[in-house]
Amino acid sequence: MKTLIISPLFPPDTGAPAPYVKELATRLGTSTSLLIYGYLPERTQSVSITAIDKRASLLLRLYHFTVALFNAQDVDCFLVNNAPSVELPFFIFYLLKRPRFVLIESDPLLQTNTPRGWYHFVHTYLSKHAKKVVTVSEANYTKAELLPFTEFDTAKESVRETWWKQHCNELTA
Amino acid sequence: MSTAKEQWDTYLKTELPKITALLSPYHITLDAEQPHTKGERFLMQALTTVGGKKLILLGTKTTTNERVVIKATNDVIGTEELTHERACRTLLHSMRFSYESFHSPKEVLFLKKSGYTIFVSEFIEQTSSFLERPLAVQFSYALRALKAQERTRATTSSHFKIIGRVFGNRTADNYLTMFDAFLHTVKTSTPSERTLSALTVARTRLQAGKAHIEQYGGFLTHTDFVPHNFRIKDDTLYLLDFSSLRFGNKHESWARFLNFMTLYNRDLEMLLLEYVTNNRAKEEQESLTLMRLFRLGEIIAYYTGTLAKSTDNLRKLNDARIVFWTEVLTAELAGSRVSDDIVETYKHTRDTLRSDDEKKRQVGLH
Numbered sequence: 001m002k003t004l005i006i007s008p009l010f011p012p013d014t015g016a017p018a019p020y021v022k023e024l025a026t027r028l029g030t031s032t033s034l035l036i037y038g039y040l041p042e043r044t045q046s047v048s049i050t051a052i053d054k055r056a057s058l059l060l061r062l063y064h065f066t067v068a069l070f071n072a073q074d075v076d077c078f079l080v081n082n083a084p085s086v087e088l089p090f091f092i093f094y095l096l097k098r099p100r101f102v103l104i105e106s107d108p109l110l111q112t113n114t115p116r117g118w119y120h121f122v123h124t125y126l127s128k129h130a131k132k133v134v135t136v137s138e139a140n141y142t143k144a145e146l147l148p149f150t151e152f153d154t155a156k157e158s159v160r161e162t163w164w165k166q167h168c169n170e171l172t173a
Numbered sequence: 174m175s176t177a178k179e180q181w182d183t184y185l186k187t188e189l190p191k192i193t194a195l196l197s198p199y200h201i202t203l204d205a206e207q208p209h210t211k212g213e214r215f216l217m218q219a220l221t222t223v224g225g226k227k228l229i230l231l232g233t234k235t236t237t238n239e240r241v242v243i244k245a246t247n248d249v250i251g252t253e254e255l256t257h258e259r260a261c262r263t264l265l266h267s268m269r270f271s272y273e274s275f276h277s278p279k280e281v282l283f284l285k286k287s288g289y290t291i292f293v294s295e296f297i298e299q300t301s302s303f304l305e306r307p308l309a310v311q312f313s314y315a316l317r318a319l320k321a322q323e324r325t326r327a328t329t330s331s332h333f334k335i336i337g338r339v340f341g342n343r344t345a346d347n348y349l350t351m352f353d354a355f356l357h358t359v360k361t362s363t364p365s366e367r368t369l370s371a372l373t374v375a376r377t378r379l380q381a382g383k384a385h386i387e388q389y390g391g392f393l394t395h396t397d398f399v400p401h402n403f404r405i406k407d408d409t410l411y412l413l414d415f416s417s418l419r420f421g422n423k424h425e426s427w428a429r430f431l432n433f434m435t436l437y438n439r440d441l442e443m444l445l446l447e448y449v450t451n452n453r454a455k456e457e458q459e460s461l462t463l464m465r466l467f468r469l470g471e472i473i474a475y476y477t478g479t480l481a482k483s484t485d486n487l488r489k490l491n492d493a494r495i496v497f498w499t500e501v502l503t504a505e506l507a508g509s510r511v512s513d514d515i516v517e518t519y520k521h522t523r524d525t526l527r528s529d530d531e532k533k534r535q536v537g538l539h
Contacts, residue, residue, distance in 0.1 A: 011454065012389050012423075014324055038328070040388035042454045054329045146451040148444050149309040 001172055003032045004075045006090065008083035008107075010036040010051075017081050017106035020141045024079070027168050033075075035068050037061065037085060062089055069093040079171060080126070081106045084119045091122045094129065102171055103130040108138065134170060141167075177482040181215030188228060192245045195289055196232070199282055201241060203232045212531030213487070216479045227251040231296065234281060240296035241281050242413075245289060252290040257339070258416035259283060259292065264339045265393075265418065268325065275321060275412045278404075297411045303400035304437060304539045312444050315430065318403065318410050323423050325393035333391075336420050340393075343421030345386040348467055352376055355474035362477050368499040372473065374506055375466040385460045392423030399433045400539040424457075428464035432472065435501055435511060436520070437539060443510075462505065469502040490526035493519060 005025055009018040025032050025047045034041075034049040041051050052064045066089035078101035080090050093099070103126050105111065115123045127133050140163050144153055193203050209229040227246035234241055246252055262277055282293040303311060327336050336342060343351075356372050364372075379386070395402070397417040404411050419425070427445075434442035449458055476494045483491050497519040504511040527535075 012326075012457070013328060014326060040384065042388075042456055055333065057330055145448075147448065148312060 001031060001076045002074050003028060003077050003079055003172065004035055004072050005032060005079045005081070006035045006069070006086055007081040008037050008086050010034070010038045010049075011042040012040075013038060016108050016138050017104075017136075019143075020106055020136060020138075021081060023141060023143070023164070024168070024171075027164060028172070033072075035065070035072065037065065061085075065089045066092055070097075075099065077101060077131070077172070079104055080130075082110055082123065083107055084122075087119070087122050087126055091126060094126065100131055101126075103127055103133045104171075105133065105135040111135070111137070132170075134167075136167070178215050184226075185210055185228075188245070188247070189230075191247075191287075192228070192230070192243070192289065192291065195245075195284065195286055195291060196243070196293075199284070199293075200235045201232050201243070201282070201293060202235055203230055203243070207231060208534050208536075212528060212534035214534065216482060216487075227254065232293075234293075239281070240298065241293050242278070242296050243291060243293050245291045247289045254416050255290045255292050258414070260339045261415040261418050264335070265325075265415070268335065276409050277415065278411055278413065297404040297406050297413075299404045299406050302537045302539055303403070303405065306405075308438075308440055308444070311438065311441050314405060314410055315441065315445065316448065318398070318412075319427055319430065322393050322395060322398075322426055326423075327391045327420050340418060340420050342391065343419060343425075344390060345383045345422075348386055348422065349376075349379055349383065352379055352467055352470050355470040358474040359477045362480060364477070365496070365499070367503070368473060368495060371499055371502045371506060372470055375470055375502060378466055378506065379463055382459060382463045385456055386422050386463055388456060389423045389460045391420060394419055394421050394423055394425040396421075396425055396429065398426035398430050400437075422460060422464055424461040424464035425468070427461055428468040431461075432465060432468050432501070436516065439510075439513070439516065462508075465505055466502065469498055469505060473498050473502065486526040486528070490523060493522045493526070 005021060005028075007017060007021040009015060009021070011018050011022050021034070021036070022042065022044055025034055025044045028047075030046045032047055034044070034047055036049065036051055037054045038051045039053050039055065041049050043049075050068050052061055052068060054061055056064070062085065065085070069089055070093060078090070078099055080086060080101050081104050090101070094101070110123075114120070141160070143160065144157060146152060189203065189207075196203070207230055209231070226248040227244055230243040230245065232241050232243050233239065244255055244258075246255060259280075262280075265275060266277075278294040278297050280292070280294050282291065284291040284293075303314070306314075327333050327342065333342060353376070356376060359368060359372060395412070395414075395417050396419055397414060402412070402414040402417070404413060427449075431442050431445060434445070449461055473495055476491050476498070479491050480488065497515070500515050501511045524532075
């Protein structure tokens, strides 16, 4: 199944969901491509990346992102990471194309702040029409760092590995 | 005694009584002993930041018996620097796209009077200096502070508008232009073939890796991130010098810190390099190497610039510094680390040639 992951952040950007999206793309591999906001993103083996430069004006970058969605070819399922800058273009795209998509609530801010105004409407609409809505938290996906003076927690890593396997299955099922 | 040193001593003699008088109505007195005015302080002028003429003094607020640090200047560039530093502190604590805040010593007084700009902040007492702490503790603090800087990145046009006014933003082209200026400074003296060759090769590497420098741009970075610019109290790291904060390649601060540790704590340097190898993307490792080359070019240019102002043992020491940092640069270009022998030999030379005043200034500094 061909998937397109769309995300507001990607490394070298810091903060959620950048590291999550990079690892997800790596794990899903060749059947996946990425549409992200960013400039000179880190490379991910065998995954093609379309990056929309955020340094352009807000309207221009929203326009470019929307056009990039329409240009995406042969995608069976869109994996949409929530954020106003992603969901608004995807909302327009969805109204016209009705693609299959999974909404991933990966922005920790959404988990603490309820969306308001137009974003509330768009997010609620997409939540209702998504194949599924999946919530992920940094505690689930974050890889423990290899640090001196600290023993690597293999048990925790094993839990994380299991979570990732289940999560990838859930997204691609 | 060199002319530059004489000028500095005259400057101190004139300025200290005036600053004392200006602070008096605010119940702030200056210490009799001022370590940050001694030794090689007269030579110091930042190369890549504003770097005006200013005094860093220690004192006491007599009403509360609180120890304070006083930064004072009547120099145009120095005034710009202090005003800029204050603006940086204020903006940094209010930026919405900053995920992590920095702790800074509390402001006690900001005064503009009689042509002087004076900034007084609380003195952060620490139980021991950074380098006196156990290696594991040093590693933990260093990594936390470096990561804290990485958590702030300007990415959108509105971010760049906000930071552009105060911090500025260095692009890959800016780094290359600055490196050309370093190379020019070195070429105008009489550099050794080895120094010139190393710098020329470094310039080529920077040009070839321009995309990696740009890739990790837009981050908050402290251009002088070394132990004497932060202090630790109650498990909190306080940043002392906000004027050296810039937006640019995120490895500028890493590079400055690692190059410093080549000389002061090689174990810590190795641990941080291992950390990067084990936990960061390959492109990030390349960007860090490039910024280390950049910063080594900078330090060689800096000491080359001091040669004309130094005589006798200080001149010999600055010559030795250029030779030493050239060796570090050569090793870095070869993808290796400079040998312990070279570091230890240099340290011995440095300690032999340093003046007593400079030795005093260095006590507990790092």
